[in-house]
Amino acid sequence: MADNKLPPSVYPPDEEGKEPLVFKHVDDYPEVPVTLTTMKFNKTGAWRNVRPVITDHKVGPCVGPCPMWVLIPKFMDLVVQERLEDAARVILERNPFPSITGRICPAPCEKPCNRRKLDEPVAIRSVERFLGDLGVIEEPGEPTGKKVAIVGSNIAGLAAAYYLRRWGHEVTVFESGNVICEHLRGREDLPEEVLEREIEKVKTMGAEIITNAADPDLSGFDAVLYAMTEVPKDADKTTGVTDDPRIFKAGHTEPVRSMGAAKKAALSVHQYLTGQEIKPEPRPSGVVTPSQVNYFHFPLASRTKNEDMSKEEAIYEANRCFSCGNCNSCGNCWVYCPDNAIQWVNDLPVVNYDYCKGCGVCVVECPRGVIDLEPEWK
Amino acid sequence: MSFKKVTTGNHAVSYAVWSSRVQIISAYPITPQTQIVELLSEIVAEGKLQAKFITVESEHSAMAACIGASATGARAFTATSAQGLALMHEMLHWAAGARLPIVMANVNRAMAPPWSVWTDQNDSLSQLTTGWMQIYNESNQEVYDSVIIGYKVAEQVHLPLMTVLDAFILSHTSEPVEIHTQEEVDEYLPPYDPGEYYTIKTEDPRGYGLLTMPSDYYEFRYKVQRAHERAIEVFKKEFKNFEEVFGRKHWFFEEFMMDDADYVIVTSGSLSSDVKYAVAKLRKEKGLKVGVLKMRVVRPYPFEEVRKVLGDRKKIAVIDRNIGFGYHGVFYEELKSALYPLEKRPPVFGYIIGIGGRDVTPADIEDIIDDMLKRDEMTEIIWKGVRL
Structure with a gap:
């Protein structure tokens, strides 16, 4: 018993000038309960009280303990993409001698590795060694005309020399003895030829190394950096600044930590020579904790025991890295967003805040x- | 060329799903269904079927995944049983209301408590009003065929379809099944064309299943019922097409020794084989004019067709491997109401048997036929095979 006395169901047009929707008969309705016009007008982003933010500054727990704050997740991601030279350059940006640290570093980065909670930490040091042994060499910077003397050809001195060349300063390293970097020689874990290769790299970058210079004349230099194998007592620990503005000091008994100290002091020298305020590099913030890792997405995979890795082993090991805090375009956020509010732009996710309701599924x-949830109210 | 394969009911489903070129399979394991999706997961993993196998944490999610997939225009499949089907209940309504032609295999298993893994029909019959079409199967061949027919019909009327097979008696028992080549199945079952309203397009977002006022909701429900009524005609057409391509006859029910039968046993599922055996024996030994009507399609209910074959009989016994609690066997009640409009209608007797997988033998069926012959007045539930 149909009822054709019912008034039609009428919906006003969603835009001016359009016809209203009129449903007089059952056949006027779509077969499926679906709106007949787009829902784009419904900017559901207005419902949001927290917003997902796709960050670009976060780091894994591996980065902070590294004396040189090497961006480990970033270079691991490049290894996964088989962009090995680019990966090596990410290391060289912060650590001039990955072939050396890839052998002698106590690897404090591996201790807090988030992968430890799943199976075993990533063999970061071995991948670093593999990339270092590719022998990638970078260009020195544009000449600044400034001269720097580095006293001591230990690993800290060589590291400082490397960076100051990268930034374009003229560098002369004075070694009182007749052997360069004597303190790292004769070690079982560091073959002589590896050390020689890295010293050669510093020379190729244009640094001059003078041996048997027990009492060098430092008067013609714009700045002097004393590289030491112990922590200097008369200098600031984070900047290497001493009472004399022209003189900087850096060092540590542990060779890799001495490289970290030398790098910080070299930055101070650079800032001093270019007339900038001396300001240490801020410590990496936004460390990804295990609670922010979604372990569900990672299958078990055992750690590569071989320390001298083949390319295949390095890629396998880099694939074990969670890439904490470093978006590697995996697309999970795009897949899981229930509202199609993640857009894919230049192979990276972008949140469309017009429609994102802030449900936090992507987080x-x-x-x-990589994605943080931040309150909309401040 | 088709070939015969000795296989279980579960794997017959898997082979049919494979040949149907299903694109999305999402399921949660449950005895006695698991083998269906286990084999499918292997077929997908080996790359033999271009499909995505989505593992989920529950049957509710399995059906939700099928709904999402089907709404984007993909051919979707899942399988479940008993508690799993019950957990899907909310999503079953959604699939039907959203008019998505999902096909699901449900292995009939008794509902808990007390816990059971053996067969009876209460799980699937609890879902009769969700808007899903339902087909019951007696043999593994019917199981295989129902999936293929299922997609063909479901996609024309935009309704989901549940094909039902008995736990263990079919699911885990091997018998010869004629398996068809991909070319043969492709000839019968073309790729799914979802049409204008049935496909989600992210570039043109629409609202699906939104809040609808009393002024408009009713019409959408009417359309679901109208689709079921249309499905009767589509089934008729597709049964005929199926016979032309594959050479096997299917119908809303199967008639066995019905031509001159005064007495009819209405049955369903695997126990129909015992019924047929007992009926053939009684015909041979006693010359009793008895036949069997095995129900297959129960949603949509083939009212006209059932009335046509049963109206003119002397007595009818309905065998239910289920109980509609506080009421009666479900097949019994449905048949009675189907026959009610007839001026002259035979008395119908309802027997409950084989609950929770209790064995049903041809001797039990002979008892039922004896009992029916003695009765004149219709009565409430008649129990068979329970300690009374």
Whole structure:
């Protein structure tokens, strides 16, 4: 018993000038309960009280303990992409001698590795060694005309020399003895030829190394950096600044930590020579904790025991890295967003805040803690 | 060329799903269904079927995944049983209301408590009003065929379809099944064309299943019922097409020794084989004019067709491997109401048997036929095979 006395169901047009929707008969309705016009007008982003932010500054727990704050997740991601030279350059940006540290570093980065909670930490040091042994060499910077003397050809001195050349300063390293970097020689874990190769790299970058210079004349130099194998007592620990503005000091008994100290002091020298305020590099912040890692997305995979890795082993090991805090375009956020509010632009996710309701599914499903949820109210 | 394969009911489903070129399979394991999706997961992993196998944490999610996939225009499949089907209940309504032609295999298993893994029909019959079409199967061949027919019909009327097979008696028992080549199945079952309203397009977002006022909701429900009524005609057409391509006859029910039968046993599922055996024996030994009507399609209910074959009989016994609690066997009640409009209608007797997988033998069926012959007045539930 149909009822054709019912008034039609009428909906006003969603835009001016359009016809209203009129449903007089059952056949006027679509077969499926679906709106007949787009829902784009419904900017559901207005419902949001927290917003997902796709960060670009977060780091894994491996980065902070590294004396040189090497961006480990970033270079691991490049290894996964088989962009090995680019990966080596990411290391060289912060650590001039990955072939050396890849052998003698106590690897404090591996201790807090988030992968430890799943199976075993990533063999970061071995991948670093593999990349260092590729022998990638970078260009010195544009000449600044400034001269720097580095006293001591230990690993700290060589590291400082490397960076000051990268920034374009003229560098002369004075060694009182007749052997360069004597303190790292004769070690079982560091073959002589590896050390020689890295020293050669510093020379190729244009640094002059003078041996048997027990009492060098430092008067013609714009700045002097004393590289030491112990912590200097009369200098600031983070900047290497001493009472004399022209003189800087850096060092540590542990060779890799002495490289870290030398790098910080070299930055101070550079800032001093270019007339900038001396300001240490800020410590990496936004460390991804295990609670921000979504372990569900990672299968078990045992750690590579071989320390002298083949390319295949390095890529396998880099694939074990969660890439904490470093978006590697895995697409999980795009897949899981229930509202199609993640857009894919230049192979990276971008949140469309017009429609994102702030449900936070992307934050949970990001396997590597890249996305933070921030309150809309401040 | 088709070939015969000795296989279980579960794997017959898997082979049919494979040949149907299903694109999305999402399921949660449950005894006695698991083998269906286990084999499918292997077929997908080996790259033999271009499909995505989505593992989920529950049957509710399995059906939700099928709904999402089907709404984007993909051919979707899942399988479940008993508690799993019950957990899907909310999503079953959604699939039907959203008019998505998902096909699901449900292995009939008794509901808990007390816990059971053996067969009876209460799980699937609890879902009769969700808007899903339902087909019951007696043999593994019917199981295989129902999936293929299922997609063909479901995609024309935009309704989901549940094909039902008995736990263990079919699911885990091997018998010869004629398996068809991909070319043969492709000839019968073309790729799914979802049409204008049935496909989600992310570039043109629409609202699906939104809040609808009393002024408009009713019409959408009417359309679901109208689709079921249309499905009767589509089934008729597709049964005929199926016979032309594959050479096997299917119908809303199967008639066995019905031509001159005064007495009819209405049955369903695997126990129909015992019924047929007992009926053939009684015909041979006693010359009793008895036949069997095995129900297959129960949603949509083939009212006209059932009335046509049953109206003119002397007595009818309905065998239910289920109980509609506080009421009666479900097949019994449905048949009675189907026959009610007839001026002259035979008395119908309802027997409950084989609950929770209790064995049903041809001797039990002979008892039922004896009992029916003695009765004149219709009565409430008649129990068979329970300690009374």
